[in-house]
Amino acid sequence: MLREGLRRLDLLRQSRAWRTARNLPAGALRRVRVRNAALNAARYALGLDENDLKAWARQARSASGWLADHVDAAVAEQLAGRAWKAVAGYLFGGKGRPAPAHRLAPTLRLPHRMPVP
Numbered sequence: 643m644l645r646e647g648l649r650r651l652d653l654l655r656q657s658r659a660w661r662t663a664r665n666l667p668a669g670a671l672r673r674v675r676v677r678n679a680a681l682n683a684a685r686y687a688l689g690l691d692e693n694d695l696k697a698w699a700r701q702a703r704s705a706s707g708w709l710a711d712h713v714d715a716a717v718a719e720q721l722a723g724r725a726w727k728a729v730a731g732y733l734f735g736g737k738g739r740p741a742p743a744h745r746l747a748p749t750l751r752l753p754h755r756m757p758v759p
Contacts, residue, residue, distance in 0.1 A: 643699050643722045644742055647729035650690045659684040690733075692726040 654660050663680035667673050685691065689698075699722035703709050709718075731737035 643695065643702075643718075643725040644728060644740060646698055646702075647690070647695055647725045648740070650688055650695075651729055651733055654685060654688050654690050657684060657688065659687065685733075690729075692723060692730075695726045695729075696722040698722070 660681070663677060663684055666677040666680060668677050689695075696719050699718045700715065703713060703715065703718045713721075728737075728740035732739050
């Protein structure tokens, strides 16, 4: 789910609508409102919000037989909510790009074998 959110974020930042909205001036309050409305329109057009990410998680869960057998709907929705919080922190500033869990897993270190006397 995090990967899907990051994929949508990358598509958003590549879109022409996002780049146009980002280049709008953000001086006065009225200009800020226009700029924010344009940025939000570009974001919603690509389905980059919490509800769309949760809907994607529901659809992915039901389409996958294994996932539907091992993860219930409430857990899938909770995981999508966590993924949205990570993506939103990166999108709206203040946090770095979230890494998928497999990148955070520690490497497996086997103990050295002691020689048998």
